[in-house]
Amino acid sequence: MTSDAARDAIVPVDGQAGTAARRRIDALTKPVGSLGRIEELAVRLSAIAGRVVDRPYERPAILIGAGDHGVTAEGVSAYPSEVTPQMVGAFCGGIAAINAFARVARADVFVADFGVRGDLPAHPRLIDVRVATGTRNFARGDAMPEGDVELALAAGIAAVDDVFARAAYDTLALGEMGIGNSTSAAAITAACTGASAKAVTGRGTGIDDERLGTKRRVVADAVRPLAGASWKRIAAAVGGYEIVGLTGAILGAAARRIPVVLDGFIVASAALLAVRIAPAARDYCIAAHRSQEPGHRIALDALRLQPLLDLDLRLGEASGAALALPLIEAATRMIAEMKTFAEAGVAEADPP
């Protein structure tokens, strides 16, 4: 599917359904507004669904986009690229953080290989939509050919199709794995928002001051020629296969009217590209958490998304998104299972 077709497949969320949800929430047996952000979430989920949510969302899927980054040659990461396929193996084997957190949310975990360098053994939870074996070093030229951008986007949509062909999931949480990808996310965020390389570049998985200096310089140099560039140019210049794949996944889920729970900074950068392609996709996105990465806040502000959690996370692999899934289930149970004052026979607040 092309980016144009992906955009055309997305309808705006249903504001009337959101208004109807708000009306029901205000009549439930609790003071008006007393469940704060959980109420907002139920309104948003109803707008996404196109009707007042009337059942618990208890079947979430987690999709982790994986890819490697040539820019690691510049020494921007604390880990070698070999860790990307190793961690994909850990996700499939059920021994990583995301697997532990997925069990809490009773979520199924899938991994999409958009561009890992190295062999990955086949696994039932591994979706092979690989476009290339990692990006090129964007400090020395484009990260990928422009033609690969549409391929990676289509791969993301295909990965979502694959996931939803397996079961009728009600929520999609997105995460990523790719050594070096916070450098790519920083460059995308700077290019899309106009923020400085310094402001968007952080320590990723935990680099020292020297590497942080290198990383900032690499980002600044790469972003300089991208002023006013199209989303496709930005993606080709500094993107990652898994990041563009996740952009496609966001568009694909929005077209299915499925809420998309964004993990951290890297997924937020994918969302910045998604809203460039299809502004209507934004309202299908729910920001799970605010990470330690400084660029994450900038990306979320540009997306006008307020995160649900603030737990000083900086792991990625959808870990923060998984932790937010119980809040989404809670919002749906609130609106679907609570009674109104009239239904429950409880006295309402005195009239003011």
Place this chain on the structure above:
Amino acid sequence: MTSDAARDAIVPVDGQAGTAARRRIDALTKPVGSLGRIEELAVRLSAIAGRVVDRPYERPAILIGAGDHGVTAEGVSAYPSEVTPQMVGAFCGGIAAINAFARVARADVFVADFGVRGDLPAHPRLIDVRVATGTRNFARGDAMPEGDVELALAAGIAAVDDVFARAAYDTLALGEMGIGNSTSAAAITAACTGASAKAVTGRGTGIDDERLGTKRRVVADAVRPLAGASWKRIAAAVGGYEIVGLTGAILGAAARRIPVVLDGFIVASAALLAVRIAPAARDYCIAAHRSQEPGHRIALDALRLQPLLDLDLRLGEASGAALALPLIEAATRMIAEMKTFAEAGVAEADPP
């Protein structure tokens, strides 16, 4: 059980177990520190348990302390006292917000009647430890006789004993129901912390400016004679049966080395009394969230507890505590189920 005996039954949390937990967490297949607050939680839960947690905590209990407040006669609440027993009925009937949220966490919900005004039909989930039918109006004298303070404290310990006689729960979340109890919590918080009545008094379930002015005046007048007062004097003067009962519940859970998840402002005021009785109880407490009530932040600061969630809640009934339970389960699954780099055969970070 007397307050002295309750204090003596609590041993300090085990710092060595916490240190051992930190050592294991740092060796897991993720960058050191990358799971932020979830890591801190696993350290704390290990210190509470007295050993490195090695199994998921997936059996939480929720205990809602209920009681009525004579101070409602001053017009400090938007709701009539009849709502207290009505909401207890809703909790038992499974139709309130806490029931919806408890299903997310797969938690069992119990209600302890410490001092509700009016009849409550017997129910398997309702624990009858009633000391009196509500407090007296503390704007016109003590809220309860000093003798009732020890009775309510013992009732809280008895309620915890009742809950843990039913099943081997691994976590206890505490909440409350009691029209007028944010006025009592404000007075307790002011008396325990020295903060001004204005700073600790908020809109509770949603009162208008006029009632807020009344509420502040009632709190200020009641707190004035309590400078330097003992916890027992404070509890007798401005307490509530459910608040003192929850103080007992905190002490009882700490004596069992069970983590106690505190809901909002009212439960935090109970914790302020608990740490006056037994400072060691503090380390067994986990603050679930920061509510909209201004006094909550003051109480949490005094307790040196940083809340896990910040979702603009102000409902009570353990709703925020229930929403935090999945984070506790996640922390235990992280430390119990993730592998170390050595166990998983994944490359570690380059040496700096």
